[in-house]
Amino acid sequence: MPQTTKRDDRDIVISVKGLRNSFGDSVVHEGLDLEVRRGEILGVVGGSGTGKSVLMRSIIGLQRPDTGDVTVFGESNIDRDETEAVEIRKRWGVLFQGGALFSTLTVAENVEVPLREFYPDLSPALLAEIASYKVVMTGLPADAAPKFPAELSGGMKKRAGLARALALDPELLFLDEPTAGLDPIGAAAFDSLTQSLQKTLGLTVFLITHDLDTLYAICDRVAVLADKKVIAVGTIDELLALDHPWIEEYFKGPRGRAAVATQERHAAEQASIKAEAR
Numbered sequence: 057m058p059q060t061t062k063r064d065d066r067d068i069v070i071s072v073k074g075l076r077n078s079f080g081d082s083v084v085h086e087g088l089d090l091e092v093r094r095g096e097i098l099g100v101v102g103g104s105g106t107g108k109s110v111l112m113r114s115i116i117g118l119q120r121p122d123t124g125d126v127t128v129f130g131e132s133n134i135d136r137d138e139t140e141a142v143e144i145r146k147r148w149g150v151l152f153q154g155g156a157l158f159s160t161l162t163v164a165e166n167v168e169v170p171l172r173e174f175y176p177d178l179s180p181a182l183l184a185e186i187a188s189y190k191v192v193m194t195g196l197p198a199d200a201a202p203k204f205p206a207e208l209s210g211g212m213k214k215r216a217g218l219a220r221a222l223a224l225d226p227e228l229l230f231l232d233e234p235t236a237g238l239d240p241i242g243a244a245a246f247d248s249l250t251q252s253l254q255k256t257l258g259l260t261v262f263l264i265t266h267d268l269d270t271l272y273a274i275c276d277r278v279a280v281l282a283d284k285k286v287i288a289v290g291t292i293d294e295l296l297a298l299d300h301p302w303i304e305e306y307f308k309g310p311r312g313r314a315a316v317a318t319q320e321r322h323a324a325e326q327a328s329i330k331a332e333a334r
């Protein structure tokens with residue numbers, strides 16, 4: 057795997073080494089290595105079933121690997137006791153595929169779930185105040201807080217899931233296909249939200265996506281999963297320079313070209329807005 061200059065260990069928020077995961081006879085990962093740097097948005101791509109979600113689950117401790125080491129915030133997942141595990145879990149937030157909201161709870165109550173879990177002594181008034189702050193922070197109208205997930209559009213559900221992921225003021229955010237199922241305008245709006253939250257809150261973001269527009273618009277680097285491992289990590293330009301057939305096909309196929317065109321159009325619009333403002 058191409059690696060650029062050596063970095064200080066404190067810059068590495070997630071380090072995965074020699075990861076192996078299997079289900080019965082089916083080996084999903086073998087010798088997988090990956091590093092995620094502080095403050096970056098790392099896009100994770102790969103064909104369907106290449107193990108992107110399993111990788112995320114291994115990092116957040118929901119999937120016990122056969123072998124390998126996963127270190128988050130410098131703490132290894134091997135022999136981590138429950139107290140340490142809880143302290144580390146507080147420092148990340150996760151938006152699972154599809155939002156994974158509790159359908160019988162309101163948006164605000166969904167956001168309160170991790171707060172209640174990790175801070176059981178918070179008063180109901182403070183819980184409600186934090187929840188409404190998070191709801192508004194993700195661009196939802198304040199009146200979305202008392203609504204149930206079934207009353208929300210797909211895009212609003214994603215934002216509600218994001219509000220829950222941000223409940224504990226995490227440093228690290230995991231997003232599993234956040235724009236899947238959104239129309240292009242909703243997806244672009246969600247990308248902008250992710251990027252502005254990342255900048256404002258100084259987040260590190262691990263972002264699984266099939267959305268080429270998202271990769272071009274907001275990812276600092278992209279990790280490519282294939283052949284049971286991360287075959288390359290870098291900026292899109294660095295990946296294209298590798299001359300790998302899957303990467304070529306992925307980024308230079310019709311959808312890749314459309315994503316580049318969207319990016320160029322967006323850049324031209326931004327330039328003309330800036331020029332008009334002068």
Ligand SMILES: Nc1ncnc2c1ncn2[C@@H]1O[C@H](COP(=O)(O)OP(=O)(O)OP(=O)(O)O)[C@@H](O)[C@H]1O
Nearest residue numbers: 079082084102103104105106107108109110111266
């Ligand atoms: N709990 C499980 N039990 C058995 N097999 C599993 C389990 N979880 C995942 N798998 C298998 O592991 C492989 C990788 O799954 P994973 O969901 O990580 O893929 P993915 O890259 O995220 O796919 P997609 O892009 O379609 O979401 C798949 O073959 C899947 O069927």
